[in-house]
Amino acid sequence: MGTDRSTQSFGSFGSFVTFGSFSFGSFSFHVFSVRVIALLVLCVVPAVVSAQDAPPPDILVSRHLAESEDLTVGSIVRLGTDAAGTGAREFRVAGIYEPTPDPARLGVVPRAVRLHLPDLLELTRSVDVPAGAEYVADVNVALVNPDEAQAFAQDVNARLPGVRARPSGEAAGSAGPFRVLERFHLAIAIVTIVAATVFLLALTIMLVEERRETVGVLRLIGLPVRRILAQILLEGLLVAGVGAAFGLVLAVASEQLINVFFQWRYDTALVFVRVTKDVALTCVTIAVPLGASATVVASWALLRRSGLRLARR
Amino acid sequence: MNAVGFAWRSLVRQPARAALGVLGVAAVGALLFDMLLLSRGLVVSMQDLLDRGGWDVRVSAGELPGAGLRVPNALDAAQAIVDLPSVRAALVIRTATAQIDRTAGPPLRASFQGVTTLSSASDGASLRAPWTIMRGRDAERPDEVVVDGAMASEGGLEPGSEVTIRASCVSDLEALPATRLQVVGIAEFPFEATDENTVGGTLDALKSACGGNVGEDADLILVTSTGDANGTAAAISAARPELRAATNSEVVGRLQQTGFSYFRQISSVLTTVTVSFAVLLIAVLLTVSVNQRLGEIAALRALGFSRARVVQDVLAESALIVGTGGLLSLPLGLLLASGLDRILKGMPGIPAALHFFVFEPQALAVHVALLVATAIVAALYPMRIVSSLPIAATLRDEVIG
Numbered sequence: 001m002g003t004d005r006s007t008q009s010f011g012s013f014g015s016f017v018t019f020g021s022f023s024f025g026s027f028s029f030h031v032f033s034v035r036v037i038a039l040l041v042l043c044v045v046p047a048v049v050s051a052q053d054a055p056p057p058d059i060l061v062s063r064h065l066a067e068s069e070d071l072t073v074g075s076i077v078r079l080g081t082d083a084a085g086t087g088a089r090e091f092r093v094a095g096i097y098e099p100t101p102d103p104a105r106l107g108v109v110p111r112a113v114r115l116h117l118p119d120l121l122e123l124t125r126s127v128d129v130p131a132g133a134e135y136v137a138d139v140n141v142a143l144v145n146p147d148e149a150q151a152f153a154q155d156v157n158a159r160l161p162g163v164r165a166r167p168s169g170e171a172a173g174s175a176g177p178f179r180v181l182e183r184f185h186l187a188i189a190i191v192t193i194v195a196a197t198v199f200l201l202a203l204t205i206m207l208v209e210e211r212r213e214t215v216g217v218l219r220l221i222g223l224p225v226r227r228i229l230a231q232i233l234l235e236g237l238l239v240a241g242v243g244a245a246f247g248l249v250l251a252v253a254s255e256q257l258i259n260v261f262f263q264w265r266y267d268t269a270l271v272f273v274r275v276t277k278d279v280a281l282t283c284v285t286i287a288v289p290l291g292a293s294a295t296v297v298a299s300w301a302l303l304r305r306s307g308l309r310l311a312r313r
Numbered sequence: 314m315n316a317v318g319f320a321w322r323s324l325v326r327q328p329a330r331a332a333l334g335v336l337g338v339a340a341v342g343a344l345l346f347d348m349l350l351l352s353r354g355l356v357v358s359m360q361d362l363l364d365r366g367g368w369d370v371r372v373s374a375g376e377l378p379g380a381g382l383r384v385p386n387a388l389d390a391a392q393a394i395v396d397l398p399s400v401r402a403a404l405v406i407r408t409a410t411a412q413i414d415r416t417a418g419p420p421l422r423a424s425f426q427g428v429t430t431l432s433s434a435s436d437g438a439s440l441r442a443p444w445t446i447m448r449g450r451d452a453e454r455p456d457e458v459v460v461d462g463a464m465a466s467e468g469g470l471e472p473g474s475e476v477t478i479r480a481s482c483v484s485d486l487e488a489l490p491a492t493r494l495q496v497v498g499i500a501e502f503p504f505e506a507t508d509e510n511t512v513g514g515t516l517d518a519l520k521s522a523c524g525g526n527v528g529e530d531a532d533l534i535l536v537t538s539t540g541d542a543n544g545t546a547a548a549i550s551a552a553r554p555e556l557r558a559a560t561n562s563e564v565v566g567r568l569q570q571t572g573f574s575y576f577r578q579i580s581s582v583l584t585t586v587t588v589s590f591a592v593l594l595i596a597v598l599l600t601v602s603v604n605q606r607l608g609e610i611a612a613l614r615a616l617g618f619s620r621a622r623v624v625q626d627v628l629a630e631s632a633l634i635v636g637t638g639g640l641l642s643l644p645l646g647l648l649l650a651s652g653l654d655r656i657l658k659g660m661p662g663i664p665a666a667l668h669f670f671v672f673e674p675q676a677l678a679v680h681v682a683l684l685v686a687t688a689i690v691a692a693l694y695p696m697r698i699v700s701s702l703p704i705a706a707t708l709r710d711e712v713i714g
Contacts, residue, residue, distance in 0.1 A: 082555075180660045187653055188344065188583065192590075195340035199594040202333035206601045262578070 057119045058094035064267065065111040066096045079113070081124055089123055091115070101270035109267060141165075197290060204236075204298035215302060225303050232299045233292055240291025244284045251275050251283075316622065320629035323606075331634070334598050338591065338638025339645055345587040346646030346680050347653060347670060352580035354671040356565055362503050362666055363561035366443040368404065368535035369542040372549055372558045387531030388429075390553055394536060395431045397552060399545040402432035404442065404535040407482070407519055407527065411512060414477040414491060415468055423464060423510035425480050426502070427519025427527075443535065444513050448472060449498030455517035459498040464510040470496050478512070482523035492522045504664045576669065588683055591635075595691035599631055603695040607702065608711035614704045623699045631692035639684040647672070 059079075061071055071077065071093050080088030091113075099110040115123070121134045143152055149167035156165035208215075218228055255273045262272045314322075324331035363371075372394065374382035384390055391403040411425040428442040442451065444459065449472030452459050458478075460470055470476065474496045494514070502511045520527045534556075538545035542560040549558035559567070569577070603610070610623055650670035657669045 177660045180657060183656050183659070184653060187656055191340060191344050191649060195337055195344065195590070198333050198337040198340060199598070202330055202337060202598055203594075203601065205330055205333065206598070206605065210601075210605060265578075266574075 056090040056092045057116065059091040059119075060095045060097045060114040061093050062099045062110050062112045063096055064099070064109045065113065066093070068109075068111065071096070079115075079123060087123070089119075091119070098269055101268050193286065193290070197294065200291065200294045201298060204294045208232075208295075208298045208302050212302060215299075229296065229299065229303060233296050236292035236295030237288060239295070240288045243291060244287040247287065248275070248280055248283065251280075316625035316629040317633065319626050320633050323626070323630055324633060330598075330602070334595070334634045335638045335641065337594060338635055339641035341587055341591045341594075342639050342642025342680070342684060343646035343649050345584060345591070345683060346642055346676070347650045348580045348584045348587060349676040349680050350646070350650055350670040350672060351576055351653075352584070353673060353676070354669050355576055355667070356569055357671040357673060358666075358668040359568060360561060360565050362664065363564060365503055366535070368443065368537050368561075370536040370538060370546045370549065370558055370560055371564055372403075372534040372536060372553075372556050373532075374556060383530035383532055384534060384556060386529045387534060388431075388529065390556065391431050391531075391534050393552060394534065394549055395433050397545070397548050399539050399541060399548055400433070401537045401539050402430055403537075405429050405431070405516065405531045406443070406533045406535065407516060407531045409480045409482040409519060409523060409527075411478050411480040411522065413464070413468060413510075413512070414479070420479075421464060421468055421510055423460075423512050424505075425458075425478070425512045425514070425519055425522060427514055427516040429516040442513055443504075444500040444502045444511075446498045446500050449496075451500075452497055452514040452518060455515060455521045456494055457497045458494045458512050458514040458518055459500040460496055460513075461502055461505055461511045462499055464512070465496075465499045467510075470499075472497055472499065476512075478522045480519065480522035482519065482527045490524060492524070494518060494522065501666075503666050505666075506662050507658060507665045508661060584683075588687060591687050592691045595631060595634060595687065596694055598634070599627065599692060599695040600698065602630070603627060603698050607698075607707050610699050611702055611704045611707035611711070614702065615708060620700050623702075624696045627696045627699055628689070628692045631688045631695075635684050635688035635691070639681070642680075643677075 056076060059077070061077075065071065073093055073095060075093040076090055077093060078085065078088040078090050080086060097114070099112060102110070117136075122131075125131065125134055141152070143149060149169075153165040153167055156163060215228060219225070252275050255275050258273045259271055263269065372384065372390070374384045387405050387407070391405045394400055395403045405428065407427045409425045409427070411423045412420040413423055414420050426442070426444075430442075446459065447462060449459070458476070460468075460476070464470065468476070475493055476496055477491045477493050479491050500513055502513065505511045514522075516527075536545060536549065536558075542562075546558040546560050546563070549556065613623060614620070654668055654670045657663075658665070658667070
């Protein structure tokens, strides 16, 4: 009775709280979130121990933490800032949440809790810091008119020395890695397309060579080169179109498979592959003309020869 | 004429087809080679970066060094570590954000690394900070600093120049008076990101820049053992259980499980896709080629070529296409790897000296093995066609056709 079931540090825990509306200069806005990150130590205690006069404050715990520590809604836990449990306080698990998937932390199990900001500050405040003198890492601001973000940031920077305000677009530094990955994937896609084109040319040259006699006969019975070329182009378009459609079906079929595998592998809700309309359109736009062009290019050398020479065995 | 010579003539007879086949294998092989270089590139490169300074154990407050948590009472902790018999020296690193004023233009933002070495061994104190001096000398006095090359060229700094620094050691919200420090050297910082500027100096120089408001914490303590890094890490963990001591290999292992995981996965996926792609396309090329030469092969069989011999010819043809393409894929792959490396190094926060694609003999061996397997597997179906070819029926069909 009353003994801790586990004591373990779990990394960064955040706190989010809504404050309300304010006005600053000529701008109207409301602060919708404040972020403080702290490393806390969690101890799970039986509920009976915490059934004291004042109910403990509510917290949310991430699904991963709840699963690993067998926490359920209503569980009572003790949170402290060090392994010794100095100044630890009891909290009640009010809910279990699925953390927003973060591609930058792939492979890291997000064991996290969310506290109300006053509770977190109370818990993490040093003894030499008076209440109300703590600082927070970030303050997110929602403007009534989002178009004024740049002007608002400049106004804050001018009026509050020591505070750096930036519009969200500029502050989105975390998007940087994904832009780089996008370029990396594009480069790999280009190399793949080049390799596929070379193979395609080799194949079409062989296939066209196989039809040498047929083309020769068509030439001998009077069909002009342009007419035969148009027929070859149409054939190429048809084959490339069917190939592209098959490729898309394969991509859509494997999309779910890949997502399920990697979501299982990393225990995350992150979507790894998504075949969007844009992606599908880009693939078709590249594949169909490329396939048709390869057929025409491969046929061109053949069609320059005389019909008699082509038909000769 | 042996099978290879025969296959060579067969390819040379249709140069366009053969050249395109070889080029296709070269392009796919280059991608395959790059994926193999990528699969362990970050690990090898990071291990090299960590080992470069000669510090073999890293002590931090969090799971990963430099993850944001600071070692409390760092000098006391470092002294306790240095007192361990297996420790030769310890280097305390404290980092702060700094602004360097310029006569023209906005101030440069930089990271200021203040370091101090503690050692009980006679040669330990000679171990220096984790940066390499390129010009000038290392900073030794509290009013001296070294700066990185990019900052030197951007700020017009040379050994002997003076800089005005405003450093914030405790919080970014501090508004501190400016401090003038002398640049005595231009250094290369191994973990500096491409989009980052760094200033280095002694811990006293950092204190001076921060107006004395540094606190007792440090970001990291680097340790050099007397030889047994694993034993030293264990001894430090036992002596200071609140700290995390890890050897360079352990740090790389932790990074492998987190930050490097994506590249390992994408490398595995693309290696599989690339090999499958190569097998499929070479198999199609050989099959079509064999189908076009059925009459010729049947004639050879009728002339006395054994079944095994025609099978060998097909295998040799596959080996020649894949072998030549594979050879071409090596320089092509290295060229492509340098381009892809440049793209990936555009990621914010990636050390400039870190490489995603690193050549290893092991990668080359796997590349060769995969290409050999590709040549064999791709030739299986066409080999089956020629081995089961009915000689008389094929010749009759050819004559009638």
